[in-house]
Amino acid sequence: MSRYNEYGQPVGEAVSGWSRRALPERRTFLGAYCMLEPLDASQHAASLFSAFSQAADGRDWTYLPVGPFPDLAAYRDYLAAAASSQDPGHYAVIDLASGDAIGTLALMRMDPGSGVIEVGHVTFSPRLQQTRLATEAHFLLMRYVFDELRYRRYEWKCDALNAPSRQAALRLGFQFEGIFRQALVYKQRTRDTAWFSVIDSDWPLLRAGFARWLCQDNFTAQGQQRCTLAACRAPSAG
Template identity: 50%
Template structure:
């Protein structure tokens, strides 16, 4: 269907009674394998610093403008600064089995007037990477954005050379939109940025895929029978 104005110009579809949405809150959201809670230095910094130090190298810091951190004091200061920022809402990801922080991410570039946010500052420790817990953490955040906040769009952006991040975005259901060339200088080098997004009309499909993938029947001895991508494809549109 197409829409036209009084000048017979084609325009976008109408949004009846559209109102700006509320700003994300520093909420705690519980899942089966993990929960996410507001990030703060006192509770999480030491645990996260310890968790990240278990990595075999510093590759998690390569494609983001922060880190690596060589001492706890510097890392605590960083966590304090971002946790108190008015520009984003930071979350720690807590392993339900241990009660310890194993990663963090944020809602940033928040545009409540248009119902848009970006998930960023995704820094997962080895304990969290490539686990059901990691997938569930993203699911909890996405569900909050689309259902509790009623936003229309959630973005994912990464360095165009960051292949793992691109694969993660597409696995989670984000669609590639294009590349912004030479958009940033960080750590003394150029960055071209790939943009991905999920929009509100796609969320129901994404949510069903997440829930089917996380179902206990999809796992045998901790190993998945079907990948999240396969589950989503089998659901169709």
């Protein structure tokens, strides 16, 4: 229902009781399958580089602003700089079964005044891609942003040509919002950026779906899902 000001102009809905939100803290998040730790080059570089080195080629770095890295020393230098950043704030994804760091992701473009934040720099090794741990890693950050920090909007952006990233955003429950043309120049090429978001009113249904999907009962003894994430968040799934 539209609201109008004293000049007869349509204006957005009132946000009652709004206050500036806190910035994310550098802390650890524990799940059933993985743990997120603030990135630490001395602690995580060797494990991460080893995990990334299992890829057959450098295609996982094509749509990232950095990489691939020729050796551990170069990767450690990058990781040290990333770990010192406050925005983006990077996390290592730890496999609880092995204790290894097998990927990274970050909270970034933080706007606590409006309650908006983005997940980015998602860099998952072959050991992490398309696993329960990967989904849980995203769930842990989303739960922190919405349930604890009480932000209103959680964004995902990627190169519009990055089909796997766009598919991952939709699978996780983000809604596609459009393409920003010629938004960036990186790696000496232009980038159109695809925008996706989850807002606070979306979150209760998504949270319930994540909980159902991540339940041990949703997987066979061979680790195959019984119910897709999309089906788990369907209203009838409850």
